[in-house]
Amino acid sequence: MAYQDIEVSEDGAVGWITIRREDRLNALRMTITDVEIVSALNEFGKRRDIRAIVLTGAGERAFCTGWDMGEIEQTSLTDLEDMVRNNMALFDAVWRQRQPVIAAINGHAVATGAALAMACDLVVASENAKLAEPEIRHGALSPFLVMPFLTHAKVVHEFYYLGDPISADGMLRLGLANRVVPQAELVTTAQALGERLSLVPREALELKKRSLKAAYDGMGLRATTERHALSDTLMIGADLPWQKALQEELREGGMRAFLEARDGPFRRKR
Template sequence: MEMNDIEVSEDGPVGWITIRREDRLNALRMNVTDREIVTALADFSGRTDIRAIVITGSGTRAFCTGWDMEDIEESSLTDLEALIRQNTQLFNAVWRQRQPVIAAVNGHAVATGAALAMSCDLVIASDTARLAEPEIRHGALSPFLILPFLTHARAVHEFYLIGDAIGAAEMSRLGLVNRVVSADDLHIQAQAMAERLALVPREALELKKRSLKAAYDAMGLRAATERHTLADTIMIGADLPWKRALATAMKEGGMRAFLDVRDSPFKRR
């Protein structure tokens, strides 16, 4: 498969997937970028010489800022549910990848970008990284309900219910990242962590990861994400006055106008 939005590379036993849409802050094109990432993961899964995988974004401003909303068109409720389930497939592909996956968060990780980072097994963040799930402000829900399984309840509630971004120091305090490093050292440190993983016997490493994922499922992860997918479909498909106002702002003024209408009330507080 020809890759248009990502670059796939290798460095010794480490596979790298780099989102290359820097001009769009590494936002994903629906049915394009996500499918390329899933395909790259599947290709690496068949390789016994690739022992760990790193996912990152190009440039220094953004890891991934979610879906490129200017490319999203209106869909029927049935099509919408299929798109949201496909979105979930992206996170599951990372979460259940045979090899350990490291997120090298090089800037803003927003919405689907935040979920993509949090679905990785390990996370290294630059000191400029920021994590945000602002979807609730425009009538959507977090695409992958993973944080209740990663950190404590009050922080999860505030993060999901208000939608404010948190910086690298707060991510570290909440245990959402393994390391915070300088932006200049991010690539080197991610490669070093992946090479450290590669020293572990392959079979033991993969079986341990499988056992860890089974533990999360026993705690209810699979059931929770399934129910959440349906809730997200209902919310995104709802025809509400304030959602129509946001859609109008996007149509008439583009992304900047949309964000201004969505986020200005929160900035004033």
């Protein structure tokens, strides 16, 4: 299959999916990038020789910076709900992929990018990696409410309430990353981790992953994320005065003005 937004490759028993929208900081086009990632996962899922998958972004600045905001302007609430549910399908595909999926975070993992990284089974982060979900500041909620199942409650509250980023060292300390390495070692470390996974008997590893996901469902993950997706849709489509003001900043001043209006007050209040 020919892909527009991603590159699919393999190295031995390890499959690689690389988001290649470096000029847009690897932001996702929901009707294209999301679909392509799911398709690539499905193709790898059919392969018995591919034992682990690495998901990463092109370049050194960003793993993925979420939705490409140019894709959601002037969207109806009904269409927004479809888009949010399609995004959920992406997270679910990663979360429930037959093989373990490793996130190789090569820079900023923001909004949907952060959720995508947390949906992976294992995380290798470069030293300059950052995890952030600042979208609450412009009238959206977490796209995949998975962090409550991964780390401590007070950390979760601060992350989701304020939208401040977590550094690579913070991710390691909080159990959100398995390894933190220099940028130059990210690819080789992720590949080596995938190769270690390939040494485990395939059937045992796949059944263990299935059991682990069932444990999270038993703790309420599926019901929580589905209910939260509706809240996210309602919040995005609310069209409140402060949301309108931020969107006006984006239209009139571009992304730099938008980010300053959204994030500037938080930098000054640290």
